[in-house]
Amino acid sequence: MSVKIYHNPRCSKxxxxxxxxxxxxxxxxxxDYLKTGWTRDGLLALFAKAGIPARAALRVKQAPAPELGLQDADEATILEAMVAHPVLVERPIVETGNRAKICRPPELVAEVLDKG
Structure with a gap:
């Protein structure tokens, strides 16, 4: 099974x-997406695999989301901000085949691995 984790090594989860x-x-x-960054198309593909909109993967309470006014932003604006500020994407995201999931709490990893 091929598994990919979008990881922030500074994040305990x-x-x-x-x-x-x-x-x-x-x-x-x-x-390490903080080093590699994101592309708009890459995020769209990842969110499609997860079955979620960009808003569902947005770290709203952490900087710079409040400063950028993203709480009420549309999807296009959120995606643009995520590309410009990779830290805005919730972590970790685990991807296997045609599935992806935000694994917060980390125990959700089991659901992704079980369904491959």
């Missing part, structure tokens, strides 16, 4: 999710 994947005997592709 992201580190816990990565550990759970490895504990399941899987070595995932680890994408």
């Amino acid at each position: 992201s580190r816990q999710a990565l550990a759970l994947i490895r504990d399941a005997g899987v070595e995932p592709v680890v994408v």
Whole structure:
């Protein structure tokens, strides 16, 4: 099974999710999205796999979301902000095949791994 985790190594929940994947005997592709950044098309594809709008993956309470006024923004504005500020995307996101899920809490990793 191919597993990819969009990971922030400074986030305890992201580190816990990565550990759970490895504990399941899987070595995932680890994408440090704060370094690699996002593209609009990449985010759209990832959110489509997760079955969620961009708003559902937005870290609304953390900077710079409040400063950018994203609480009431439309999807296009949110996507643009996520590309410009990768930290705005909720973490971790685990992707397997045609599925993706925000694994917060980290125990949600099991749902993604079970359904491959």
